[in-house]
Amino acid sequence: MGNDKQLRVSKIENGTVIDHITGGQALNVLAILGIDGTAGEVVSIGMNVPSERLGRKDVVKVEGRELSQSELDVLSLIAPEATINIIRDYDVVEKHVVHRPERVTGVLQCPNHNCISTEDEPVESKFAVTDDGVRCEYCDTIIREDLAAHILV
Amino acid sequence: MDHNHLISAKGLSRADIEAVLDRAGEVAADPGAAADRHEGSLLGLMFFEPSTRTKMSFAAAMKRLGGDIVDMGPVGSSSVKKGESLADTVRVVEGYADALVMRHPSEGSAKMASEFVDVPLINAGDGAGQHPTQTLLDLYTIRESAGLDDLTIGIMGDLKYGRTVHSLAYALTNFDTRQHFISPESLKLPRNVRYDLHEAGSGVKEHTELEGILPSLDVLYVTRIQRERFPDESEYRQVAGEYQIDTDTLADAREDLRVMHPLPRVDEIDHEIDKTDHARYFQQAHNGVPVRMALLDLMLD
Numbered sequence: 001m002g003n004d005k006q007l008r009v010s011k012i013e014n015g016t017v018i019d020h021i022t023g024g025q026a027l028n029v030l031a032i033l034g035i036d037g038t039a040g041e042v043v044s045i046g047m048n049v050p051s052e053r054l055g056r057k058d059v060v061k062v063e064g065r066e067l068s069q070s071e072l073d074v075l076s077l078i079a080p081e082a083t084i085n086i087i088r089d090y091d092v093v094e095k096h097v098v099h100r101p102e103r104v105t106g107v108l109q110c111p112n113h114n115c116i117s118t119e120d121e122p123v124e125s126k127f128a129v130t131d132d133g134v135r136c137e138y139c140d141t142i143i144r145e146d147l148a149a150h151i152l153v
Numbered sequence: 154m155d156h157n158h159l160i161s162a163k164g165l166s167r168a169d170i171e172a173v174l175d176r177a178g179e180v181a182a183d184p185g186a187a188a189d190r191h192e193g194s195l196l197g198l199m200f201f202e203p204s205t206r207t208k209m210s211f212a213a214a215m216k217r218l219g220g221d222i223v224d225m226g227p228v229g230s231s232s233v234k235k236g237e238s239l240a241d242t243v244r245v246v247e248g249y250a251d252a253l254v255m256r257h258p259s260e261g262s263a264k265m266a267s268e269f270v271d272v273p274l275i276n277a278g279d280g281a282g283q284h285p286t287q288t289l290l291d292l293y294t295i296r297e298s299a300g301l302d303d304l305t306i307g308i309m310g311d312l313k314y315g316r317t318v319h320s321l322a323y324a325l326t327n328f329d330t331r332q333h334f335i336s337p338e339s340l341k342l343p344r345n346v347r348y349d350l351h352e353a354g355s356g357v358k359e360h361t362e363l364e365g366i367l368p369s370l371d372v373l374y375v376t377r378i379q380r381e382r383f384p385d386e387s388e389y390r391q392v393a394g395e396y397q398i399d400t401d402t403l404a405d406a407r408e409d410l411r412v413m414h415p416l417p418r419v420d421e422i423d424h425e426i427d428k429t430d431h432a433r434y435f436q437q438a439h440n441g442v443p444v445r446m447a448l449l450d451l452m453l454d
Binding site: 112114115116119120121123135136137138139140141142 | 238239240257258259260261262264265268279280281282344345348349
């Protein structure tokens with residue numbers, strides 16, 4: 001995070017820092033992770049922060065919670081460059097990148113209104129992740145553009 | 154077949170298809186030999202949408218194998234009307250039968266239902282998704298009249314919502330076929346089907362009119378363009394009219410062109426074609442019984 005002049009959000013003691021999020025996607029990242037502040041967790045968000053690598057990036061810091069790799073891999077759909085730092089006692093103890101998972105369950109809503117997964121059935125949405133998008137495992141509908149618009153909330 | 158359910162044509166390999174068609178050929182040649190193959194077995198019919206051909210031919214097939222059927226009946230008089238989920242309905246009905254045949258208006262319904270049952274489940278049409286058993290009888294009909302390799306086929310009509318088209322086009326990628334797709338701009342193949350055809354290495358040649366490619370075709374597979382796909386009656390009439398065929402249309406066709414249709418037709422194939430050697434759609438419908446007997450025989454074993 002460079003020197004103090006650039007530091008917009010303070011360091012955290014324990015928790016997870018998600019850096020290099022595609023600019024503008026921080027709130028979608030939190031939506032995917034199911035973090036909305038109602039559980040009392042301390043969350044800091046930086047949006048459209050200047051970045052050498054991405055031009056503009058978002059940063060999210062979640063205190064007191066270490067997010068698992070499988071939780072974080074889902075983020076690759078909307079923030080493929082995201083990097084994850086697990087913080088303990090102010091130090092980075094683990095660094096991860098996100099990998100595209102093979103499938104995402106219960107995260108996206110199928111845009112096909114006639115898909116059985118959008119009806120009142122006891123199943124979660126399931127999407128297979130392909131090279132350039134995702135595909136509903138029930139009705140085969142492909143989503144390539146703007147995955148964030150299909151996040152289930 | 155080594156799998157329990159038949160949900161999509163994508164679940165059928167060339168070997169699976171040939172096993173069903175070969176068995177269907179044996180059954181058709183000697184129906185009596187299969188007459189007690191599945192005595193005591195029950196097939197559950199769950200049709201959440203109206204059906205004549207598919208439902209009756211499954212019932213006939215099961216009875217001709219010595220088995221019997223239990224039928225959910227029309228949706229209006231069933232528990233579905235009371236708001237029961239599909240997942241609950243299939244879990245209950247699987248206890249009554251040795252295999253299930255299901256048609257439902259939602260895409261993906263058969264896939265979802267299969268996650269809740271252990272008995273074999275056959276998709277008899279899921280919305281605008283798939284209809285793999287129609288494909289098997291289509292392939293049987295093509296194989297007996299034209300052969301499945303070195304085949305040029307034109308598939309015409311409603312390619313967007315036509316589930317028989319989606320299943321057939323995919324299944325044909327297992328064979329050495331050239332496929333032409335003829336439809337109005339607004340009813341072209343959906344993106345997911347196009348994607349699968351590309352992945353399977355099959356070129357997708359699309360046309361808005363039949364003229365031009367008709368002389369090259371061995372088979373012309375016609376489907377119905379439905380009124381409800383268009384905003385108003387006049388647009389429907391105008392567009393649908395361009396995809397109707399009669400004996401004049403077929404003047405440029407090869408003498409041995411076979412015309413197929415999953416039926417029911419409305420006016421997309423003129424009745425005067427029925428009397429010609431081109432017409433194969435009634436034979437195609439009759440083939441539903443031996444093909445479904447073969448499929449049930451393999452799945453119930």
